[in-house]
Amino acid sequence: MNEPQHTVADEPPPFLGTWKRLYILVVVYLACVIGLFYWFTKAFAPSSPI
Amino acid sequence: MKPLDWAVMFAWLVFLVSYGLWRGRGSGSTQEFMLANKTMPWYAMGLSIMATQASAITFISTTAQAYVDGMRFVQFYFGLPLAMVILCATAVPIFHRAKVYTAYEYLEYRFDAKTRLLVTIVFLISRGLQAGLALSAPAIVLSVILGWPFRVTILIMGGLVVLYTTLGGIKAVTWADVQQMGMIMLALVLAFAVAIKMLPKDVSFFDALKLAGAAGKLNAVTTTFDWNDRYNIWSGLIGGMFLALAYFGTDQSQVQRYLTGKSIGQSRLGLILTAVAKVPMQFFILFIGAMVFVAFLFVRPPLVFQPVAMERVQASPQYAALERRYEQAFDQRQAAARAIMASAPGALQNFREAQTNLDAARADALHLSDTNDTNYIFMSFVTRYLPIGVVGLVVGVIFTAAMSAISGEINSLATVTVIDIYKRHLKKHSSDSHYLAASRVATVFWGIYAMVFASTATGFGALIEAVNQVGSLFYGGMLGVFVLAFFVKRCTSTGAFIGVLAGEAAIFATAQFTDAFLWYNVVGCLVTVAVGSLVSVSYRGSSAAFSEPCR
Numbered sequence: 001m002n003e004p005q006h007t008v009a010d011e012p013p014p015f016l017g018t019w020k021r022l023y024i025l026v027v028v029y030l031a032c033v034i035g036l037f038y039w040f041t042k043a044f045a046p047s048s049p050i
Numbered sequence: 051m052k053p054l055d056w057a058v059m060f061a062w063l064v065f066l067v068s069y070g071l072w073r074g075r076g077s078g079s080t081q082e083f084m085l086a087n088k089t090m091p092w093y094a095m096g097l098s099i100m101a102t103q104a105s106a107i108t109f110i111s112t113t114a115q116a117y118v119d120g121m122r123f124v125q126f127y128f129g130l131p132l133a134m135v136i137l138c139a140t141a142v143p144i145f146h147r148a149k150v151y152t153a154y155e156y157l158e159y160r161f162d163a164k165t166r167l168l169v170t171i172v173f174l175i176s177r178g179l180q181a182g183l184a185l186s187a188p189a190i191v192l193s194v195i196l197g198w199p200f201r202v203t204i205l206i207m208g209g210l211v212v213l214y215t216t217l218g219g220i221k222a223v224t225w226a227d228v229q230q231m232g233m234i235m236l237a238l239v240l241a242f243a244v245a246i247k248m249l250p251k252d253v254s255f256f257d258a259l260k261l262a263g264a265a266g267k268l269n270a271v272t273t274t275f276d277w278n279d280r281y282n283i284w285s286g287l288i289g290g291m292f293l294a295l296a297y298f299g300t301d302q303s304q305v306q307r308y309l310t311g312k313s314i315g316q317s318r319l320g321l322i323l324t325a326v327a328k329v330p331m332q333f334f335i336l337f338i339g340a341m342v343f344v345a346f347l348f349v350r351p352p353l354v355f356q357p358v359a360m361e362r363v364q365a366s367p368q369y370a371a372l373e374r375r376y377e378q379a380f381d382q383r384q385a386a387a388r389a390i391m392a393s394a395p396g397a398l399q400n401f402r403e404a405q406t407n408l409d410a411a412r413a414d415a416l417h418l419s420d421t422n423d424t425n426y427i428f429m430s431f432v433t434r435y436l437p438i439g440v441v442g443l444v445v446g447v448i449f450t451a452a453m454s455a456i457s458g459e460i461n462s463l464a465t466v467t468v469i470d471i472y473k474r475h476l477k478k479h480s481s482d483s484h485y486l487a488a489s490r491v492a493t494v495f496w497g498i499y500a501m502v503f504a505s506t507a508t509g510f511g512a513l514i515e516a517v518n519q520v521g522s523l524f525y526g527g528m529l530g531v532f533v534l535a536f537f538v539k540r541c542t543s544t545g546a547f548i549g550v551l552a553g554e555a556a557i558f559a560t561a562q563f564t565d566a567f568l569w570y571n572v573v574g575c576l577v578t579v580a581v582g583s584l585v586s587v588s589y590r591g592s593s594a595a596f597s598e599p600c601r
């Protein structure tokens with residue numbers, strides 16, 4: 001493999017300490033958003049009693 | 051549009067172009083022209099990425115999509131945050147450390163020149179087609195709304211883009227996008243506020259939600275799996291993730307944005323911003339479309355939204371009868387809507403019947419005028435019901451949204467043309483000022499190409515949709531080769547090359563069976579990786595066929 005090796009500074013995220021924790025937060029956030037949309041869909045579905 | 055609207059629209063256009071030129075001043079080297087000297091902060095990258103994606107087509111069509119089909123299109127974006135996390139952990143540090151100008155340059159480091167060239171050509175074909183589309187689709191709508199000839203609209207739009215992109219490079223593009231994104235949000239909030247204000251006094255916001263739900267417009271999540279259903283939670287999470295991985299990880303128009311970051315961390319934060327903001331933003335745009343639908347339950351919309359087509363219908367002998375049918379169905383639907391608010395028995399059934407009658411009257415009118423007016427629904431709402439001045443602002447924002455998408459595309463096309471073709475294969479050793487001049491020439495070339503393509507695409511309404519799908523035929527193979535490069539250490543250059551060809555063949559074969567194009571990306575990527583790995587194991591050829599790329 002012929003990948004060039006350059007040193008580029010990496011730094012921790014501005015909060016939560018590590019990037020891994022920030023990524024987990026994004027995934028949890030996505031799950032919450034989809035959950036909220038699912039509730040929204042069910043709450044106003046045409047089949048709901050009117 | 052009133053004189054104040056024209057004034058506001060032109061003021062916004064002049065401001066945006068001037069601002070882009072001002073921020074892009076001093077782009078005196080290829081590093082500055084293509085990568086902004088790696089000085090971009092995270093928020094500028096994140097907003098620019100979103101602005102490039104939120105083209106005028108999205109603005110005009112997404113609202114209309116909710117109006118017609120409900121909000122299920124939001125599921126298309128569910129895989130995007132997952133893709134962003136994966137890219138932050140893989141592609142961002144790899145590209146930064148390789149110090150490349152383009153994603154395809156990395157493929158030569160990892161494999162060889164022929165793999166780089168193959169993927170470069172795939173990118174130039176697919177992105178070149180889409181640059182023409184990104185110009186023609188909104189120009190068709192805007193030329194009707196503004197009353198300008200189609201080719202003049204293209205010339206103004208394309209000319210302004212070429213001006214600031216050629217002079218200011220990626221800095222001009224990115225900073226203009228930041229302003230553009232702020233204005234998009236303002237325009238959306240104003241449109242939403244007007245839709246809500248149009249509701250009668252006795253219709254509350256909760257009633258509006260109830261009515262939109264009853265009409266099936268709030269169907270944001272569909273959990274039923276169906277291969278042929280383009281938008282459900284599964285195609286969104288899996289297919290959408292692969293599409294976003296390919297788009298943000300291998301398409302130079304996006305990769306170039308995060309290569310401009312000051313550091314790996316800044317680039318990661320730019321992508322995280324997109325991951326967090328994109329899904330709610332798309333939800334909001336679709337929600338506006340649903341609320342416009344509810345507003346039009348109480349304020350009668352035109353029989354046909356496309357003004358020129360409406361004139362044709364009005365001139366036909368069937369117009370009076372059609373208008374009466376439409377009026378009757380509208381009144382029936384409004385009465386049913388009020389019955390739904392009062393929870394009256396049978397109200398939903400009456401509503402559906404009225405909606406069917408109304409749709410039938412509209413379908414007959416559209417048949418008479420031989421047109422599809424879906425893309426004019428939101429523009430019709432904007433020009434009829436928004437206050438004077440705000441109309442000009444929203445139309446101006448849609449105009450510049452088209453410019454924003456195109457500027458990013460021609461900038462990336464020019465960068466790839468110069469770095470991966472011209473500098474690598476045609477003129478290897480020349481001065482930086484020579485390559486800078488070549489970049490500006492390439493930008494003008496791709497700008498003119500997009501304008502010519504767009505202006506000849508008018509007669510191909512169905513073809514536009516077809517070409518859009520053709521664009522999605524290429525991403526799977528491109529993603530697959532980068533997966534091989536990043537994760538399959540034993541993959542050889544021959545394996546990668548054959549893998550891409552096999553992946554593309556698999557995508558074209560899949561397209562014969564389904565038009566659910568989100569799955570093309572999954573198939574193309576998996577086949578590329580599988581074939582690439584197998585060939586590498588059975589034929590350990592020339593992975594060392596490396597010659598140092600010319601930078």
